[in-house]
Amino acid sequence: MKLTVTVNGTDHTREVEPRLLLIHFLRDGLGLTGSHWGCDTSNCGACVVWLDETPVKSCTVLAAMADGHRVRTVEGLADGGRLDPVQEGFTQCHGLQCGFCTPGMMLTARWLLDHNPSPSEAEVREAISGQICRCTGYENIVRSVLWASRNGG
Amino acid sequence: MTGGSDEWWEGNAAVQVPAQVEYEKATSVEHALTLLTRYGPESRILAGGHSLIPMMKLRLAQPEMLIDINGLTELCYITLAGNQLRIGALTRHAQLLDSAVVGQYFAILHDAERVIADPIVRNWGTVGGSLCQADPSEDLSAAFAALKGTMVIQGPGGAREVAAREFHTGPYQTVVRPAEILIEVRLPIRAGGGSSYRKVARRAGDWPVGAVGAAVWLERDVVADVGIGLTALGARNFAAAEAEDYLRGRPATADNLDRAGQIAAENCRPVADQRGPADYKRHLARVLTARVLSEALSRAGG
Numbered sequence: 257m258k259l260t261v262t263v264n265g266t267d268h269t270r271e272v273e274p275r276l277l278l279i280h281f282l283r284d285g286l287g288l289t290g291s292h293w294g295c296d297t298s299n300c301g302a303c304v305v306w307l308d309e310t311p312v313k314s315c316t317v318l319a320a321m322a323d324g325h326r327v328r329t330v331e332g333l334a335d336g337g338r339l340d341p342v343q344e345g346f347t348q349c350h351g352l353q354c355g356f357c358t359p360g361m362m363l364t365a366r367w368l369l370d371h372n373p374s375p376s377e378a379e380v381r382e383a384i385s386g387q388i389c390r391c392t393g394y395e396n397i398v399r400s401v402l403w404a405s406r407n408g409g
Numbered sequence: 410m411t412g413g414s415d416e417w418w419e420g421n422a423a424v425q426v427p428a429q430v431e432y433e434k435a436t437s438v439e440h441a442l443t444l445l446t447r448y449g450p451e452s453r454i455l456a457g458g459h460s461l462i463p464m465m466k467l468r469l470a471q472p473e474m475l476i477d478i479n480g481l482t483e484l485c486y487i488t489l490a491g492n493q494l495r496i497g498a499l500t501r502h503a504q505l506l507d508s509a510v511v512g513q514y515f516a517i518l519h520d521a522e523r524v525i526a527d528p529i530v531r532n533w534g535t536v537g538g539s540l541c542q543a544d545p546s547e548d549l550s551a552a553f554a555a556l557k558g559t560m561v562i563q564g565p566g567g568a569r570e571v572a573a574r575e576f577h578t579g580p581y582q583t584v585v586r587p588a589e590i591l592i593e594v595r596l597p598i599r600a601g602g603g604s605s606y607r608k609v610a611r612r613a614g615d616w617p618v619g620a621v622g623a624a625v626w627l628e629r630d631v632v633a634d635v636g637i638g639l640t641a642l643g644a645r646n647f648a649a650a651e652a653e654d655y656l657r658g659r660p661a662t663a664d665n666l667d668r669a670g671q672i673a674a675e676n677c678r679p680v681a682d683q684r685g686p687a688d689y690k691r692h693l694a695r696v697l698t699a700r701v702l703s704e705a706l707s708r709a710g711g
Contacts, residue, residue, distance in 0.1 A: 257432060274432030274475065275465075296425050297463060298530060299614075310503075310532045316462050317533065320432050321455070321479055364529065385613055386527025 259323035263288065264332030274320050278312075279303040281319035282329060290330035290359045294388075301387030304360035305329050311367050313386075330359035333366065341408040342366050342401065351400030353391035360387050365401040373409045377402065427465035431474040438484070441476055441590055442565050448474040450587040455479070456499060456538035459530055484537070484592055487511060496594040498537025503528070505536060515596060516708055517555060517604035517622045521548045524606075527614040537591045545580045546616045551638030552606055553594060554647040555622040561593040568592070574646040601633075602626045603709030605701040609693055611684065617641040618684045619693035621649075621673070623701040625661070627709050632656050635702070637669070642694045643678035651676045652698060661706050670699035 260269040263286060270285055282288045282305065291314060294302030298316040305314045306328035307321075333340045342365045345351060352358040361384055368375055368383040375383070380401045381394075389397060431448075432455075435441035445452055452474035455461060464470035478484065484499035487508045494514055496505065505511055506522035525531060525539075525548050539549050540560070550573075553560075558573040562585055571584055573594075578584055585591055608620035619642045626634045635656050637649040652673040659665045679690035 273429070275427040275430050277426065277462075280426075296466070298459060301527075301529060304529055307533070311529050312533045313529055316459055318432070318455075318458065318462065318475075321458070321477060323434075383528055386529040 257320060257323075259320060261319070261322045261324075262326045264328060272319050274318065276319045278305070278307075278314035278317040278319045278322055278327070281322075282314065282327070285319075288329050288331050292356055292359060294356070299386075299388070300357070301360045301364070301384075302357055304363050304387065306363060306367065311364050328363065330362060333362060340366060341404040342369065344407065345400035345402075345404035346397075349400040349403050350396045351393070352397075353389075353393045357387060357389045357391075357397075361389070361397055365404065368401065369405055369409050374405055375401070425466040427462065428468065428471055430465070430472060432477065433474065434477045434480055436480065438481060438563055438590060438592060441478055441481070442563065442588060444474075444476045445588045445590070446565060448476075452476055452587075454541070454590060456541075457501065457534040458538075459526075459534040460538065460542040460544070478590070489598075492598050494596045494598055496536055496596070498535065498540075498591045498593060500536045502526070502531035502534050502536065502539070506531065514598050515552075515556060515604055515624075517552050517606045517624060517705075518549075520604075520606035521552045521608070521620075521622060524548070524608045524610065524617075524620075530614075536594065540576065540594070541583055541585060541591055543577050543579075543581050543583050544616075545643075546641035548606070548608065548617065548620055548640055550577065551620060551640035551644075551647045552622045553596070553638070555604065555606075555624050555636040555638035556596050557624075557636050558597075559595040560591055561595060562589050563592045564589040570595075574648050577647065599626060599634075601628070601709060603705040603707065605704035605708060607697050607701050607704075609697065616684070619679070619690050619697060621694065621697035621701050623698070623705045625702060625705040625709055627661060627706065630660050632659055632661050632665075635669075637673060637698060637702070639673065639677055639694060639698070641679075641684075642690055643680060644673075644676070644694075649673035649676060649694075649698065656702070663703070666699045666702045666706075669702060670695040670697075673698040 292302035294300040298313040303314040453472035455475040455477045484497040486497040553573040604624035606622035622638045624636045652669040656669045674695035
């Protein structure tokens with residue numbers, strides 16, 4: 257089937273099999289390897305991207321379901337050369353170790369701060385509760401999101 | 410994949426991908442029904458896909474045709490209609506949790522939604538999809554059984570209503586026929602009630618070891634009516650009818666709530682699995698039933 261997905265503001269039209277998962281479309285079809293492919297069972301959250309305005313686990317969404325919709329990946333987080341405050345927060349607070357969970361964590365954090373600019377620590381923990389950091393670096397991830405909330409949202 | 414897909418899959422033997430499948434987007438409920446009729450029992454409705462797609466990866470489901478209803482925004486709503494709350498089948502779990510009107514009338518649903526999977530999964534998984542998946546450990550099935558809801562099922566010949574407690578015919582089986590779609594859940598709103606849901610799980614976001622929900626209506630200090638729903642505990646129709654019968658008409662005392670819990674435990678048939686032995690699950694049925702009844706009563710002002 258032919259589909260068109262608007263990824264980070266750019267339209268991409270491709271011929272795909274209906275069974276193709278969105279994560280593979282992004283990584284292997286478009287070369288956007290910032291979104292990571294982790295557990296493949298919608299548990300770990302490494303593959304989180306935005307579908308329209310909502311974070312989803314892209315290993316459990318077909319590319320076909322994104323046809324005619326917008327997708328936002330970590331590559332679309334910075335505004336030109338200017339990092340998003342969430343990215344700045346992860347830099348300032350050592351929010352990543354191996355970096356595998358980082359793109360998904362940052363996209364969820366961006367969504368949280370868009371809806372709740374001043375979250376409590378508990379609200380940050382709840383927001384990322386569907387995402388696993390294999391380095392167990394949660395303390396600094398939470399600090400990074402809170403830093404972003406205090407520094408430009 | 411784009412272009413040479415076969416080579417890519419063959420080089421990634423460990424990749425979990427669904428088998429070949431056809432795909433079509435439904436543009437209306439009528440269109441979806443037409444497609445279901447045309448493609449027959451090997452076609453499946455694709456809503457959030459958070460149960461169906463993992464099952465397709467594991468070959469536990471191998472539909473030949475997926476009918477994507479995610480574009481049917483007319484099935485995505487939570488509205489008050491007279492003395493009913495109506496929930497469209499495509500309503501996402503997150504929308505149920507975010508709904509103030511749901512929280513106002515049915516605290517049990519907010520209790521349940523807070524412990525269904527995780528926030529990201531709740532963003533995309535749907536109420537109707539969860540019900541039609543009919544997993545014997547699914548949470549909303551117990552909550553709707555406690556609330557004595559009604560499911561509205563649309564077919565080529567029109568819509569029919571089925572009581573929540575008659576919706577499931579067994580594990581992964583419902584009364585929805587191959588050419589039908591669940592379109593709505595209706596919940597009766599009755600004054601003076603309170604409700605609650607509690608789940609015991611091994612870790613955050615997991616399926617329950619056991620979970621129980623209850624809704625209670627008081628008249629003075631007597632239980633005028635009560636609904637008790639259990640999931641993952643082998644309860645018939647996700648309900649504890651014998652415990653309800655015991656409690657109805659009795660004073661809402663702690664002893665009576667405990668006795669109702671015992672009756673619920675005696676009448677369910679939990680199975681031992683990796684989440685725990687049967688007697689532990691029966692213990693959960695007893696304790697959780699008493700707890701949710703107590704909490705539901707406190708919310709009813711009792």
